[in-house]
Amino acid sequence: xxxxxxxxxxxxxxxxxxxxxxxxxxxxxxxxxxxxxxxxxxxxxxxxxxxxxxxxxxxxxxxxxxxxxxxxxxxxxxxxxxxxxxxxxxxxx
Amino acid sequence: xxxxxxxxxxxxxxxxxxxxxxxxxxxxxxxxxxxxxxxxxxxxxxxxxxxxxxxxxxxxxxxxxxxxxxxxxxxxxxxxxxxxxxxxxxxxxxxxxxxxxxxxxxxxxxxxxxxxxxxxxxxxxxxxxxxxxxxxxxxxxxxxxxxxxxxxxxxxxxxxxxxxxxxxxxxxxxxxxxxxxxxxxxxxxxxxxxxxxxxxxxxxxxxxxxxxxxxxxxxxxxxxxxxxxxxxxxxxxxxxxxxxxxxxxxxxxxxxxxxxxxxxxxxxxxxxxxxxxxxxxxxxxxxxxxxxxxxxxxxxxxxxxxxxxxxxxxxxxxxxxxxxxxxxxxxxxxxxxxxxxxxxxxxxxxxxxxxxxxxxxxxxxxxxxxxxxxxxxxxxxxxxxxxxxxxx
Numbered sequence: 001x002x003x004x005x006x007x008x009x010x011x012x013x014x015x016x017x018x019x020x021x022x023x024x025x026x027x028x029x030x031x032x033x034x035x036x037x038x039x040x041x042x043x044x045x046x047x048x049x050x051x052x053x054x055x056x057x058x059x060x061x062x063x064x065x066x067x068x069x070x071x072x073x074x075x076x077x078x079x080x081x082x083x084x085x086x087x088x089x090x091x092x093x
Numbered sequence: 094x095x096x097x098x099x100x101x102x103x104x105x106x107x108x109x110x111x112x113x114x115x116x117x118x119x120x121x122x123x124x125x126x127x128x129x130x131x132x133x134x135x136x137x138x139x140x141x142x143x144x145x146x147x148x149x150x151x152x153x154x155x156x157x158x159x160x161x162x163x164x165x166x167x168x169x170x171x172x173x174x175x176x177x178x179x180x181x182x183x184x185x186x187x188x189x190x191x192x193x194x195x196x197x198x199x200x201x202x203x204x205x206x207x208x209x210x211x212x213x214x215x216x217x218x219x220x221x222x223x224x225x226x227x228x229x230x231x232x233x234x235x236x237x238x239x240x241x242x243x244x245x246x247x248x249x250x251x252x253x254x255x256x257x258x259x260x261x262x263x264x265x266x267x268x269x270x271x272x273x274x275x276x277x278x279x280x281x282x283x284x285x286x287x288x289x290x291x292x293x294x295x296x297x298x299x300x301x302x303x304x305x306x307x308x309x310x311x312x313x314x315x316x317x318x319x320x321x322x323x324x325x326x327x328x329x330x331x332x333x334x335x336x337x338x339x340x341x342x343x344x345x346x347x348x349x350x351x352x353x354x355x356x357x358x359x360x361x362x363x364x365x366x367x368x369x370x371x372x373x374x375x376x377x378x379x380x381x382x383x384x385x386x387x388x389x390x391x392x393x394x395x396x397x398x399x400x401x402x403x404x405x406x407x408x409x410x411x412x413x414x415x416x417x418x419x420x421x422x423x424x425x426x427x428x429x430x431x432x433x434x435x436x437x438x439x440x441x442x443x444x445x446x447x448x449x450x451x452x453x454x455x456x457x458x459x460x461x462x463x464x465x466x467x468x469x470x471x472x473x474x475x476x477x478x479x480x481x482x483x484x485x
Contacts, residue, residue, distance in 0.1 A: 006109035007102055010403060017410045021417070028421045028445045036273045037149065039219045043270075043277050045153040046213035048190060048304045050335050052147055053237075053279045056203045057436040059194060062280070064342060065335045066158060066302070068166060085434030087348030092338055 055085035064092050104392060108399035111379075122364075123408050129360045130412025130460050131419070136353045137456065138420040138446035139428060140343035145447055146276060147339035151332075156313050157305035158330040159320060169299035170327070177323055178305065183316050185308045189300030191289035195254060195282070202243045202437035205280045208289020219278075223268030228285050235268045239279030239438035257294050264288075275440035349431055357459060365467035377475050384480035393476040394469060401468030405461040413456065420446050 004012075043049060055061035060068060061083060112119050159178075161170040175187050191208035212225045226233035236244075244252055246266065253261045270278040290297065305320070307313050310332075317329045345354050372380075380393055419425060424442040425432070433439045 005102075006106045006113070010105075010109055014406065014410065017407075017414060021410070021414055024414070024417055024421065025448060032445050033273070039271065040150050040274055040277060041153050042213075042215045043219050043274055044150050046216050047207065047209070047278075047281075047283070048155040048158075048188075049277050050151070050154045050158065050330070052143070052150075052276055052339070053205075053239075053281070053438075053440050054143075054276075055433050055436050056205070056239075056280045056438045057434045059203075061434070062194075062203065062205065065330060065338045066160065066167075083434050084431055085436065088350075088428075088432045088434075090342045090344050090347040090350070092342060 055083070055088070057085055058083045061085045061089065064089065101395065104395045105399045108396045109403060111396065112400055112403060119404060123404055123411070125360075126364070126405065126408035126460070126464070127411040127415065129357050130409055130456060131415040132353055133357045133459060134413045134416030134452070134456050135419045135425065135428070136350060137452045138416055138448075139425045139432075139444070140350070141449065141452060142420060142444040142446040143343050144340060146444070147343075148336065150277065151336050151339055154332050154335045155304045156307040156310065156332050157317050157320065159303040159305060159324065160328045160330065161302075161324075161326055162328050163326070167302075167328070169295065170302055172298055172300055174324055174327075175303060178303070178320060181316060181319050181323070183308050183312045185306040188304045188306070189286070190302055190304055191286050191293065191295060192301050193289075193293055195292075197243065197254075197437075200243050200437055201435075202240075203280065204240055204243070204282050204438070206282050206284070206289060206292060208284050208286040208292075210286045219271055219274055220268040221271045223266075226267055226283070226285055226288075228287070230265075231291075232262065232264045232288060233267045233284065234264045234288070235270060235281075235283040236266055237270045237278040237281040237438075238272050238275050239440060240282055241266075241269055243438055254292070256292060262292050272441065273443070276442065279440035280438040349428075354459075361459065361463045365463050368464075368467040368471060372471050372475050380472070380475045381480045381482075384476065390473070390476045394473055397468050397472035398465065401465045402461075405464040409457060409461055412460075413453070417446060417448075420444055 050065050051063045053062070159170065159174070160167045161174075162168065170189075172189055175189060178184060178187050188210055190210075191206075193206055195204045195206050196202075197204065214225075216225055220235065223235070226235065246252060250266045251263060252266070253263045256262055264282075264284075270281070284292070286300075289295075305316070307316055313331050313333065317331045321327065321329050344350055383393055383396075384390075419427065421444065424444070429439070
């Protein structure tokens with residue numbers, strides 16, 4: 001019976017995984033909608049949007065660019081910055 | 094096929110067969126290794142996709158936004174400031190806006206209320222159904238999908254919210270933003286400026302901020318500087334500043350990013366330390382036998398190199414695949430609790446991560462290279478001792 005050598009099996013497994021990756025990326029690219037992107041641009045321009053809507057729990061995570069900088073004790077002299085999403089974003093410069 | 098290549102292929106075969114003999118242990122290593130790479134690559138794909146969306150979208154952000162600052166905080170800006178800006182050459186228009194937050198005591202959601210003086214006709218393309226609010230009709234609003242979910246309106250078109258003085262204001266939903274735009278509009282309630290002013294009980298002489306349109310984008314910085322000189326108590330935020338913020342804000346320097354990176358580094362250091370601290374007696378014996386059979390030290394090193402290469406490359410591809418699926422198809426579900434925190438209104442992300450060579454190289458440098466080094470060095474130490482002492 002014909003048996004594959006270990007190197008061929010390894011190459012086949014790797015090739016299969018890379019093929020899967022390519023089809024996943026291809027699927028995502030096909031889903032990308034240029035009309036959606038166009039509408040996003042119009043929304044940003046006409047509404048004057050300056051921030052992505054990600055964390056809405058605090059004003060300085062909702063509007064990173066237009067609110068005061070994130071700093072400990074910013075809300076009150078004894079109040080530490082405690083919103084969890086604050087740790088996801090880097091320092092706003 | 095050349096003799097050298099055939100030899101290397103045979104050594105690779107031997108290495109892979111040797112891995113397969115200890116399959117339980119090696120499969121466990123690949124699983125743990127893949128999970129660490131999954132964490133690294135997921136974070137990289139997520140932040141890359143968010144940065145890319147921000148980069149593309151915020152090219153159209155307001156050219157200049159003027160905010161009044163009092164005691165280091167943003168305050169309402171007098172409409173009289175608009176007249177002071179009219180004389181600056183290069184300004185195409187100044188539009189006051191009213192915006193702010195409404196906290197729902199029932200659901201705990203923060204709704205972003207936005208009131209404008211005019212609505213661009215092009216906005217209609219972004220609406221799911223319905224029309225833009227009419228300025229003669231009080232209380233007409235357009236809602237983002239997050240607000241629609243939060244208010245649980247179902248088929249109702251009317252709802253009421255409390256003003257700051259606890260009196261009620263009734264709103265009529267005339268349209269909803271499309272779900273595809275949730276990354277920008279999920280928490281927005283759009284209305285006319287008069288309604289916004291009425292809802293926040295704001296004086297008619299003030300606005301929240303001023304949006305300045307500039308005729309020539311190359312002059313943004315100059316005009317911003319002039320505005321800063323004329324209106325000394327204001328903060329002037331320009332479009333390039335907004336874009337710069339979003340190019341830096343997602344990355345390894347954030348608290349969570351550092352945790353991801355340090356966790357992965359710690360995992361690799363433990364793995365490398367375990368490998369480098371020595372080989373098992375069985376492995377040393379195997380090397381002794383190979384050398385007795387006539388294998389050179391370089392051949393033994395090649396076997397160990399191929400073994401390490403096979404394990405790390407397989408784990409790299411598996412980890413990156415899982416990371417991609419996690420972000421593209423599951424909206425980064427494992428990161429959502431931290432990324433959104435206690436937010437009640439959250440968008441559906443619908444991200445399409447882009448694969449950059451730099452991302453793959455970064456993950457490779459943190460995973461494959463340390464593993465290869467940690468595999469080859471102890472093998473070189475064992476292979477350089479005489480075979481008889483290695484077997485003893």
